[in-house]
Amino acid sequence: MTKETPLIALNHVSMDYGEGSESALALKDIDLTIEKNEFLCILGPSGCGKSTLLKIIAGYQKPTTGEATFQGKTITAPDWHRGVVFQSPTLYPWLSVKDNVGFGPRVRGIKKAKINQITDQFLDQIGLLKDKDKAVFDLSGGMRQRVALARVLANEPEMILMDEPLGALDALTRLNMQTLIRNLWHKNKNTVMMITHDVEEALSLGTRVIVMSKQPGTIIKSFDLNYTYQALETDNHRVKVDEQYLEIKNDILDLINADLNEV
Numbered sequence: 001m002t003k004e005t006p007l008i009a010l011n012h013v014s015m016d017y018g019e020g021s022e023s024a025l026a027l028k029d030i031d032l033t034i035e036k037n038e039f040l041c042i043l044g045p046s047g048c049g050k051s052t053l054l055k056i057i058a059g060y061q062k063p064t065t066g067e068a069t070f071q072g073k074t075i076t077a078p079d080w081h082r083g084v085v086f087q088s089p090t091l092y093p094w095l096s097v098k099d100n101v102g103f104g105p106r107v108r109g110i111k112k113a114k115i116n117q118i119t120d121q122f123l124d125q126i127g128l129l130k131d132k133d134k135a136v137f138d139l140s141g142g143m144r145q146r147v148a149l150a151r152v153l154a155n156e157p158e159m160i161l162m163d164e165p166l167g168a169l170d171a172l173t174r175l176n177m178q179t180l181i182r183n184l185w186h187k188n189k190n191t192v193m194m195i196t197h198d199v200e201e202a203l204s205l206g207t208r209v210i211v212m213s214k215q216p217g218t219i220i221k222s223f224d225l226n227y228t229y230q231a232l233e234t235d236n237h238r239v240k241v242d243e244q245y246l247e248i249k250n251d252i253l254d255l256i257n258a259d260l261n262e263v
């Protein structure tokens with residue numbers, strides 16, 4: 001990968017789930033690059049193709065036209081370089097917390113001592129080291145989502161893709177998880193793409209926020225932001241809501257609403 005090659009590049013990507021008269025165009029002519037260490041948040045109305053975009057980058061879905069590349073190479077299948085966290089944590093219920101986190105490294109043939117070290121490191125980062133021998137069904141929803149995050153982090157992926165990871169959590173747990181995700185992104189120098197329905201969540205976490213149109217999804221506008229860096233520097237890890245923040249928030253809400261009301 002040359003210095004100029006972006007981590008992810010989508011060139012004229014469209015996704016049509018149907019054929020001919022049954023056309024079901026989900027994404028239309030998407031051009032997007034994601035650079036290393038970005039925290040990209042995707043906002044847009046329900047059904048605009050956000051998950052489809054994520055699935056194409058993860059390698060679960062092949063675009064109908066156009067190309068998606070990772071480090072300059074066409075994405076053809078999922079691999080551990082791009083870890084995915086879903087809204088419902090996908091954990092193995094028959095495995096303990098530590099075995100869930102160590103699962104990826106074990107499949108990749110990493111030696112046991114190294115797996116134990118990686119597992120402890122990431123369980124410590126998510127604050128669940130003391131719970132490592134518990135069964136996952138003994139954990140709360142927020143704790144399970146933290147384990148799902150640690151499981152992805154344990155593979156030390158180049159990129160973490162999150163599809164509404166906090167959507168099922170209560171408001172307080174959600175705020176705490178936002179802080180955790182921001183801190184992990186910063187500490188581990190990850191690159192993150194996260195889908196959310198929550199404008200404030202996007203503003204408080206993203207270094208860039210992209211707003212998509214209703215179906216067929218296109219990118220309407222992109223905002224470069226620094227609120228997440230501000231939050232890293234404050235004691236309470238909260239974003240300082242200033243006039244510009246409120247303007248951007250309203251701008252995004254207006255963009256989404258205007259697009260939805262268009263006939």
Ligand SMILES: Nc1ncnc2c1ncn2[C@@H]1O[C@H](COP(=O)(O)OP(=O)(O)OP(=O)(O)O)[C@@H](O)[C@H]1O
Pocket residue numbers: 017024025026044045046047048049050051052053215
């Ligand atoms: N496997 C599939 N087969 C057919 N149509 C699909 C498939 N997956 C998604 N779609 C359609 O593509 C469009 C985009 O779906 P997608 O799930 O990507 O949107 P989304 O923005 O993530 O939605 P939400 O915010 O509600 O989760 C929708 O009309 C959806 O019904």
